[in-house]
Amino acid sequence: MGKYYTMRDFADMQDCSIHESAEAFQKYIHQFDEEKSYPYGFMSQTGVDKDMEITDYYSNEANKVVSFVSSNYLGLSQHQKVKDAVIESVQKYGTGTCAAPPIGGYTDLHRELEKKLAKVHGQEDAILFTSGYAANIGVFEGLFNKSDLVLVDMFVHASIYDGLKKTNSKIFKHNDMDYLEVTLKREQGKHRNLAIVVDGVFSQDGDIADLPNICKLAAQYGAKVFVDDAHGLGVMGQTGRGTADYFNEHDGVEIVTGTLSKALGSSGGYAAGSKKVIEYLRLYARSNTFSASIAPPAVAAASKAIDLFEEEPELIGRLWDNTAYIKDRLTQMGYSIGLSESPIVPLMVNDDKKAIFLARKLFERGVYVVPATYPAVKLKNSRLRVNVSALHTKMDLDYFCDTLAAVDREFDLRISVK
Ligand SMILES: Cc1ncc(COP(=O)(O)O)c(C=O)c1O
Incomplete structure (x- = not known):
């Protein structure tokens, strides 16, 4: 029995060129051949x-x-009313926008979906991105720099870690309110922005952020709360309005990021927050500004899917x-x-x-x-x-x-x- 490799063995191989790394990685793939x-x-x-x-x-x-692999929680990617809405959108808007939102890739269909997402999350406005991944990159890169400190629950999604690479961040033990309080107390007033970032529903463990206490501590120590609710939308709360709604904590959350690719059965991402911050992100979230907007059929699908939360509870x-x-x-x-x-x-x-x-x-x-x-x-x-x-x-x-x-x-x- 030879060595059992894991994916960790081939990440960032210091002394290997691109081709050497790719060649070495073949060992990982082929070790599974015997058991297929x-x-x-x-x-x-x-x-x-x-x-x-x-x-x-x-x-x-x-x-x-x-x-049991997909996050299509409500089955809406296969819903007839969603498919009909997509077909209608193709007839009117075609298949793609072929332009970034600020330079022609923004339609009334996109705007309508943004308004629905803002309403669902109890926020003033929302902005679309081409994926949930791009939303987290755009929001965190766009809003934070080295003058800030972001406290991050250790189990947040990889896209948040990637979005925070250019700022100062401290990782805290999952849902550990004692650690969070001690750190907030120590760091209060020392940074341009102090922020806390969590997932609403954590994507690998399926547990929920302790939002009532997080929001309370944030208010006490002057921090802003960011929630990635990719797995909360369509799932949490009586009508699927997400984790903040479930806890009735809309007011304590600065920005909700999310995806259209789970309960909404489509693809794309978004951020919802105050009108002026969203307006700022339209030009300073680079993954939005420099990337063609979501294709109209995907926008139409998500838009119809949101209606179905209420039409088919x-x-x-x-x-x-x-x-x-x-x-x-x-x-x-x-x-x-x-x-x-x-x-x-x-x-x-x-x-x-x-x-x-x-x-x-x-x-x-x-x-x-x-x-x-x-x-x-x-x-x-x-x-x-x-x-x-x-x-x-x-x-x-x-x-x-x-x-x-x-x-x-x-x-x-x-x-x-x-
Ligand atoms: C918590 C969380 N955030 C963000 C994303 C990224 O969403 P998308 O697939 O739309 O890029 C995911 C997807 O797995 C996720 O689970």
Whole structure:
């Protein structure tokens, strides 16, 4: 048995040229050949839905699977009313804008979506970006520099870390209010801006930011709160208006960033905040200013999807019913799902190799779920990230649980503690 490589082994190889690094990385890919378990080679022949057909990276054959990979929480990317809105938008606006927003790529369709997003988050205005990633880069690079201090929850999304590279930041232990208070007290008044950045719903663990206490501390020590609510929109709160709405903390949040690519079933990103800060970002968030705007069909899809939060509230109800059902079953079966408080269910494996092997065996039995390993989480916290959707039936959820138990038993993986 040779060395088992992880993705950490090939990041930033100091003495290797581009081609040497790429060549060395082949060792990572090919170590999975024997068990046919390379986890990143999947290609779908269908839309991303709860039932999918995936081409097997090794055999090249199509495999019918029940999918738990996508953050399409309400199934809106497949909703007929959303598809109709997209077709209508193509007839009117065509397929792309082919221009950045300040120089011609901004339509009334874009504006309408911005207004809806601002309203949903209880903010004055909003600005669109081509992705949630670009939104975080644009907002944090655009607003902060070395005169500022940004306190960041250690589990925020990678795009926030990337957006903060040019400022001073301090990482605090996940949801640790004591540390946050001590640091705020110490740093208060010493910086041009003092800010706190969290995810509303954390993307790998599925737990929620302690916004009531974060906002209270921020008000006490003069800090501004930024929330990435990529996984909160459409999920949290009675009508899916996000994590700040769930806690009734709109007033304590300076800016909400987010994505159109999860519950809204589309693609693109946004930031919502006060009118003047949004106006500032229109020219100082470089990922917006220097990038062609979101294509009209994607804008139309997200815009219709927001309407459906109110038109079809039963979708959110079904999402939470399904979430409760699978969590109950997994817990009763002795599996650890960490601290999840949302439809993101981390099935803890705590071993990189085992998580990848398990995902493969499930795939071979018609269950598509991705392993979350380094760099998304620490290697010792590797898990399967099970994303629940309103579209799943009880039969799908049972199939997942029963197949998991069968694979766990057959290969003696001992993931369940029962
Ligand atoms: C918390 C969080 N923020 C931002 C993003 C990036 O969103 P997008 O896929 O639209 O770039 C993601 C996507 O995974 C996310 O989970």
